[in-house]
Amino acid sequence: MFSNRFFRWKLGAALATIAVMGVYASHRGDGINPGLWRCVAQPHHWNEAHLWLPSARIVSVRESWYEIASGDPEVTIRVDGAAPGKPGDRISWTGTFRSDGPRLLTEQVRVLPPHTRLRWLVEAISVAVLLAVLANLGRHFLFRPKVLQVEGAPRG
């Protein structure tokens, strides 16, 4: 399994399996938690679909409903019920899409805390960590002919 025998076939089979897994997951997952823009574009097709919006912005607030903007491309949609925050607040939301309106029915909602805006800092730290991990790996595994030559060269 790990030998050099049929190496190209093994590597090719592994890469092909990865590609098939990706396509299969994409196909099977297509109807699960669809993008908000897809629901708004085809409201009758996605009626009663369960949605999860990791991040949405409250655009406006009324007495019995509010509007949120979410997704890429950004879509604005009405949400039934009392607003969990004020305009400008960011929320995370789960619930059901209804084609009449179209509108959203809330199942769970929470206002995202202010430190969510520090996401870029965590991402930057993660990139630095990844570079350090790769450098450490290179230190152990990279082939360095010059080092070998110097170590193997006769002294004098």
Place this chain on the structure above:
Amino acid sequence: MADLLVHTASAFAAGRPLRDGRVRSLLYLGVCLPDLLYKGLLYIGGAPTWLCEPTHSPLGLVVFCYAAALLFEEEWRKRAFAALLGGAYLHVLVDLGKNYMGSGVILWAFPFSMEAVELGWYYPEDTIYLTLPALGVIVLLSLLRFSARRPASP
């Protein structure tokens, strides 16, 4: 790649008994691998989200780690595979604790099921609170390893 510092700290702790620095370096890569693959496919490859999901599933990771292990020299492949897969599973275990409001985070039985599970212990954005403790763990364990390697002074 949201919180690789925390993931790497977990690998530092789990990899402490390993004596070979090369195996440890593979474990550290393994713990970064799921996010590296996911974000790479998503942002560099422009792939849809669902296409990237096998990078965080136990069976999917076996294939990814096997393909990665094949890139090493023959005598190192078994160890590389074990270390990469161990690190990747550690990553998935830490991610499993996240709270995505019931939507799930890990496709635990992919490709047999598309059910995603989560333990809901912490919200994804809360990992920022773990940044300094994670850094502390890495520094502390590095110092311990360094002091253990230094010969005792006469």
